[in-house]
Amino acid sequence: MSVPNPVQPAWRPADVLPDMDDREFARWADLLEERTGMTMPAERKSFLVTSVGLRMREAGYDNYEDYFQYLTSGVFGNLEWTALVDRLTVHETRFFRDVKALEFLREEVLPGVLRPRPTNDALHIWSAGCSTGEEVYTLAMVVDSFLEQQGLALHYGITGTDISLHSLAVGKAGVYPMRRASTLPDDMAARYGETVAQTRFRVGDALRRRVCFAQMNILDAGQLASRELDVIYCQNLLIYFNKARREAIAGGLVHHLRPGGTLILGAGELVKWEHPETECVRNRWDVLAYRRRG
Numbered sequence: 001m002s003v004p005n006p007v008q009p010a011w012r013p014a015d016v017l018p019d020m021d022d023r024e025f026a027r028w029a030d031l032l033e034e035r036t037g038m039t040m041p042a043e044r045k046s047f048l049v050t051s052v053g054l055r056m057r058e059a060g061y062d063n064y065e066d067y068f069q070y071l072t073s074g075v076f077g078n079l080e081w082t083a084l085v086d087r088l089t090v091h092e093t094r095f096f097r098d099v100k101a102l103e104f105l106r107e108e109v110l111p112g113v114l115r116p117r118p119t120n121d122a123l124h125i126w127s128a129g130c131s132t133g134e135e136v137y138t139l140a141m142v143v144d145s146f147l148e149q150q151g152l153a154l155h156y157g158i159t160g161t162d163i164s165l166h167s168l169a170v171g172k173a174g175v176y177p178m179r180r181a182s183t184l185p186d187d188m189a190a191r192y193g194e195t196v197a198q199t200r201f202r203v204g205d206a207l208r209r210r211v212c213f214a215q216m217n218i219l220d221a222g223q224l225a226s227r228e229l230d231v232i233y234c235q236n237l238l239i240y241f242n243k244a245r246r247e248a249i250a251g252g253l254v255h256h257l258r259p260g261g262t263l264i265l266g267a268g269e270l271v272k273w274e275h276p277e278t279e280c281v282r283n284r285w286d287v288l289a290y291r292r293r294g
């Protein structure tokens with residue numbers, strides 16, 4: 001087996017990526033599922049072949065077998081995995097993506113969690129699978145404007161986690177091309193950010209101080225020490241997993257909620273799911289949400 005120098009990739013055009021037979025495809029799909037939980041159906045084979053193939057070329061390999069061996073052994077393989085997983089995951093996101101879920105949060109969840117709260121307490125929210133951070137800043141804007149409206153000086157923090165280091169770096173920077181800020185309501189954009197050189201939107205420091213980003217594989221969520229969170233916002237992540245995995249992840253997330261805390265999911269991400277410690281929260285926005293009992 002030849003071990004090329006990864007810093008000097010052997011460049012070849014994408015159209016000469018080697019074919020991947022069904023056995024090879026199944027092996028890559030299994031690796032992806034084992035490590036990230038994501039299922040890769042046969043319809044998405046061309047996406048997998050292109051993503052793996054292009055990254056394989058960049059890393060200096062020209063056949064899937066050698067690249068697979070490199071990726072699954074040793075420290076450098078682990079580093080390479082973080083680069084590949086970034087290619088294989090879908091990072092689509094935007095500011096104020098799910099308006100109904102955000103209204104539900106503002107109108108029903110926040111008043112509910114804050115009612116019994118002493119003013120020196122803090123509010124903790126987790127955005128799981130936060131991609132490039134727009135969701136994290138959106139949640140911060142909603143919470144901040146709500147507290148201001150209510151005249152409450154409560155401390156709050158929003159933690160965003162994702163498996164993709166590249167996405168997290170974008171989130172931490174908090175600077176977006178203007179077109180990506182187009183879904184921000186004008187009042188929010190003016191209140192919580194600034195335009196830089198007429199081409200970028202930069203989230204303001206006051207809001208940035210309220211957020212933090214960390215890498216985390218959602219499959220490991222069950223192993224975290226309990227955080228007593230008020231809200232877990234997990235949207236457009238479970239759709240990439242099979243039913244059993246979705247339910248296992250949701251069950252793990254619930255344990256990080258404080259009693260009365262709420263798990264907010266994307267529409268249809270769990271069907272007929274029941275958990276002994278939670279109740280499904282019926283609401284007029286039809287948002288899929290579960291509240292921890294207690």
Ligand SMILES: C[S@@+](CC[C@H](N)C(=O)[O-])C[C@H]1O[C@@H](n2cnc3c(N)ncnc32)[C@H](O)[C@@H]1O
Pocket residue numbers: 035036037038089090091092093094097128129130131132135161162163164167216217218219234235236237240
């Ligand atoms: C489509 S984006 C959703 C972003 C945001 N939640 C939203 O709804 O706009 C899905 C994100 O989940 C992340 N992801 C995929 N598998 C993951 C895993 N096993 N653990 C943590 N994050 C994962 C991807 O990197 C990606 O950024």
